[in-house]
Amino acid sequence: MSASAPSMFTPAATAMAAELGLKMGRANLDEFAATLEALAKANPNLVAVTSDSRGSGKLAPFGKILPKQLVEVGIAEQNLVGITAGLAACGKKSFGVSPSCFLTARSLEQIKNDICYSDVPAVLVGISSGVSYGALGTTHHSLHDLAVLRAIHNLTIVVPADNFESREAVLAAAQATKPMFLRFGKAAMFHLHRPGSDFAVGKAITLREGRDAALIATGETVIHALLATGRLAQHGLNCRVISMHTIKPLDAETILKAGRECQALVTVEEHSLQGGLGEACAGVLLQAGVSKPFRMIGMPDDETVPGTQADIFRHYGLSMEGLTETVLQLTESGRRTERTRAQT
Amino acid sequence: MTDHQLQLKAVQLRRRTLQAIFDAGGGHTGGGLSCLDILNVLYNRILNVSPETFSEPHRDRYVQSKGHSVEALYAVLADRGFFPEADLKTIGHYQSHYVGHPTRHIPGIEMNTGALGHGLPICVGMALAGKMDAAPYRVFTLLGDGELAEGSNWEAALAAAHYKLDNLTLIIDHNTLQISGPTRDVMSNEPLDEKWRAFSWAVKIVNGHDYASLSEVLSRPAQPGQPTCVIANTTKGKGVSFMENVAKWHHGVPSEVELKQAFAELDSLEARLREAVPSNLPPAEPTGSQKI
Numbered sequence: 001m002s003a004s005a006p007s008m009f010t011p012a013a014t015a016m017a018a019e020l021g022l023k024m025g026r027a028n029l030d031e032f033a034a035t036l037e038a039l040a041k042a043n044p045n046l047v048a049v050t051s052d053s054r055g056s057g058k059l060a061p062f063g064k065i066l067p068k069q070l071v072e073v074g075i076a077e078q079n080l081v082g083i084t085a086g087l088a089a090c091g092k093k094s095f096g097v098s099p100s101c102f103l104t105a106r107s108l109e110q111i112k113n114d115i116c117y118s119d120v121p122a123v124l125v126g127i128s129s130g131v132s133y134g135a136l137g138t139t140h141h142s143l144h145d146l147a148v149l150r151a152i153h154n155l156t157i158v159v160p161a162d163n164f165e166s167r168e169a170v171l172a173a174a175q176a177t178k179p180m181f182l183r184f185g186k187a188a189m190f191h192l193h194r195p196g197s198d199f200a201v202g203k204a205i206t207l208r209e210g211r212d213a214a215l216i217a218t219g220e221t222v223i224h225a226l227l228a229t230g231r232l233a234q235h236g237l238n239c240r241v242i243s244m245h246t247i248k249p250l251d252a253e254t255i256l257k258a259g260r261e262c263q264a265l266v267t268v269e270e271h272s273l274q275g276g277l278g279e280a281c282a283g284v285l286l287q288a289g290v291s292k293p294f295r296m297i298g299m300p301d302d303e304t305v306p307g308t309q310a311d312i313f314r315h316y317g318l319s320m321e322g323l324t325e326t327v328l329q330l331t332e333s334g335r336r337t338e339r340t341r342a343q344t
Numbered sequence: 345m346t347d348h349q350l351q352l353k354a355v356q357l358r359r360r361t362l363q364a365i366f367d368a369g370g371g372h373t374g375g376g377l378s379c380l381d382i383l384n385v386l387y388n389r390i391l392n393v394s395p396e397t398f399s400e401p402h403r404d405r406y407v408q409s410k411g412h413s414v415e416a417l418y419a420v421l422a423d424r425g426f427f428p429e430a431d432l433k434t435i436g437h438y439q440s441h442y443v444g445h446p447t448r449h450i451p452g453i454e455m456n457t458g459a460l461g462h463g464l465p466i467c468v469g470m471a472l473a474g475k476m477d478a479a480p481y482r483v484f485t486l487l488g489d490g491e492l493a494e495g496s497n498w499e500a501a502l503a504a505a506h507y508k509l510d511n512l513t514l515i516i517d518h519n520t521l522q523i524s525g526p527t528r529d530v531m532s533n534e535p536l537d538e539k540w541r542a543f544s545w546a547v548k549i550v551n552g553h554d555y556a557s558l559s560e561v562l563s564r565p566a567q568p569g570q571p572t573c574v575i576a577n578t579t580k581g582k583g584v585s586f587m588e589n590v591a592k593w594h595h596g597v598p599s600e601v602e603l604k605q606a607f608a609e610l611d612s613l614e615a616r617l618r619e620a621v622p623s624n625l626p627p628a629e630p631t632g633s634q635k636i
Binding site for chain 1: 448455462467468471477
């Protein structure tokens with residue numbers, strides 16, 4: 001486990017992970033950095049761009065080994081994105097790496113125009129995303145990034161859940177001919193996938209089958225959803241877990257399948273409830289006429305509660321315990337609704 | 345092409361710029377006329393780029409950061425054969441890619457610009473790529489002087505000097521006017537030369553309508569190991585007396601009467617130019633005033 005980040009998991013959650021046979025991996029951010037370094041060694045045309053963020057992006061070793069392939073721009077995120085775009089326009093495979101809070105707010109116009117509108121094959125990497133920075137406060141949280149980026153045309157958005165998805169996302173980004181945004185947290189993550197699993201951008205992964213409820217989660221919340229389904233099984237509920245790693249283009253097929261097959265739906269995201277995964281799923285379901293008991297779990301439209309990432313997850317119900325409770329309430333309310341319908 | 349031939353070409357390009365804005369019913373007139381001679385020199389004398397070589401990796405790059413002066417750029421690109429001149433008639437039309445700011449849908453355009461303060465950071469990236477590849481190409485960008493209030497320019501100014509990007513040339517269209525009035529009143533930025541020198545750039549100051557001076561400073565980097573900043577002193581609305589140095593012509597659209605008046609002035613300018621050097625002239629092209 002990464003020494004720099006406190007555990008996201010309570011003893012009960014850790015025990016459930018053991019019961020489910022899950023093994024602890026490293027932070028997705030570490031996996032990103034290791035994958036990028038390996039790719040860069042093989043491809044001298046690959047360039048990382050950092051804004052005094054090589055340490056937080058775990059790219060210090062990259063900079064030492066491949067100094068000619070790392071461009072430092074200083075604390076200047078607008079410049080980071082502009083330079084990343086210019087490098088890509090001149091044939092470089094450029095990865096602009098900066099904390100997601102700054103990258104997607106201060107330099108949003110550069111993302112919109114220089115990368116997406118100009119259509120250069122650059123990759124933007126939002127590191128320490130969501131509430132990874134915990135007690136550093138709202139300046140350092142990125143709970144808006146998915147919402148604002150979803151509204152920008154010509155950008156693929158991937159939020160990997162574990163080391164496997166992180167590695168696959170970086171490999172896909174290195175091959176991409178269109179703009180991509182990758183979002184990584186820095187907490188150590190359990191492995192969620194068996195070796196040799198399939199990964200494709202735009203295709204969600206169902207980690208666990210079930211029909212009593214489906215938890216559609218993204219990024220670092222997926223593990224908590226999976227642990228919750230372990231708890232829910234003890235309550236006799238078989239719940240589905242979907243890792244919605246690609247936020248855009250959204251896998252509508254998998255969402256609708258879950259909507260049609262499962263009794264209730266819960267979306268889980270380390271993001272504002274405004275404009276994130278939850279609202280995206282709701283849009284897909286409603287437009288297809290699929291209506292099931294539905295809850296969106298994420299951060300409300302309020303100043304984020306102070307605390308560590310684990311504290312914040314627990315506060316807003318993103319922990320195993322909170323998600324278990326949400327599904328229990330929802331399935332109970334679903335059953336009540338069904339009983340009412342049957343009686344009328 | 346001689347200075348004299350470029351001057352004659354500039355008259356025609358000014359007509360086409362004004363005609364395009366008139367036809368579209370909108371556009372950026374004053375800034376287009378102020379940077380037109382710079383564009384004329386770049387595309388006819390400096391840039392190693394043509395319609396045939398535009399996809400070559402070693403072509404010179406030009407990114408117009410002051411994207412709103414796109415009609416002048418369109419006129420120059422059409423003249424250089426990047427696309428048919430008839431395309432200028434479609435500016436601003438439904439489903440025409442000829443929108444009011446540059447996009448890569450148009451042959452000859454490197455990057456989509458229009459929001460200010462974007463061109464220089466992009467060009468720093470392009471120049472860095474050139475250095476990494478030891479490529480021979482140069483990178484040019486054109487900024488308005490009002491645009492210098494955007495902070496992103498100064499982030500890029502630091503980086504360009506830090507990385508010693510002598511393959512990068514910034515041209516400032518220093519017409520001293522912006523949409524709200526004189527730049528010194530809106531947000532003063534003088535002394536410009538000292539600011540850029542303080543950022544460790546090599547600075548050249550020229551008359552932005554003088555072909556010999558422009559050619560001299562743009563033909564090579566000013567100083568090895570330093571990016572070049574060319575402060576081109578220009579007149580907003582250059583070439584049409586009633587548009588010159590008048591802020592409302594920033595995006596003023598001429599009426600039919602004003603357009604005729606402007607063309608009459610350009611016709612007489614052309615006549616004076618032809619009179620000055622009666623020999624070695626290219627065949628006379630139809631005048632813009634005949635095209636209304």
